[in-house]
């Protein structure tokens with residue numbers, strides 16, 4: 006992050022243009038675009054990476070839960086009908102559950118942000134002086150001198166008091182509140198895209214190859230999603246892949262075993 010030089014530095018270097026941002030930089034900063042090459046900005050690349058990471062985790066969920074279901078049923082029966090029905094039920098049920106969970110959590114987050122915005126509006130209307138003092142204090146706490154902080158707070162308040170307080174105090178961008186419907190559809194969609202893989206892997210091959218093909222396809226897919234989400238999260242890729250592949254293999258073997266055991270017991 007580029008910080009403005011301290012007051013003393015400003016005093017001595019005001020005459021050179023090097024310390025002043027270019028018009029392009031100011032425009033980029035106002036639009037929320039990167040102000041420096043190769044520097045991810047919150048809401049820019051970082052925001053998109055978070056979104057991608059959520060999609061990868063959703064797909065991962067779809068792969069694991071539907072693979073468990075179809076492998077478990079395949080352990081009990083070789084008939085395609087029940088395998089397909091169980092897989093489809095798992096796909097639909099999982100997608101609905103993901104969407105609902107996401108909808109509830111994003112809605113309550115948005116409700117609390119809206120409540121904070123309403124409260125801030127009321128405070129600004131009732132006691133503008135106290136709010137200006139509050140904003141000044143926030144900028145002093147960031148390291149500005151009392152005078153500079155007062156100037157910054159006054160200028161931002163003149164431009165738009167609510168936006169200034171939401172940004173400095175609550176870190177909310179009112180133009181960018183989370184959308185529950187969008188979040189719910191995205192997570193359902195990523196779950197379904199992951200769930201389709203074990204469905205196809207178990208239904209397409211001949212009966213004798215069903216289980217091994219699904220095992221391999223699921224473990225390869227888990228290795229890929231594990232590597233991708235580790236990369237996006239900045240953690241160790243190899244360790245994440247080993248963890249997810251070993252865990253996935255154990256889980257699938259377990260569900261196959263349980264399906265086989267109960268399938269033969271209940272016949």
Ligand SMILES: [Zn+2]
Pocket residue numbers: 125128136139170174
């Ligand atoms: Zn305030």
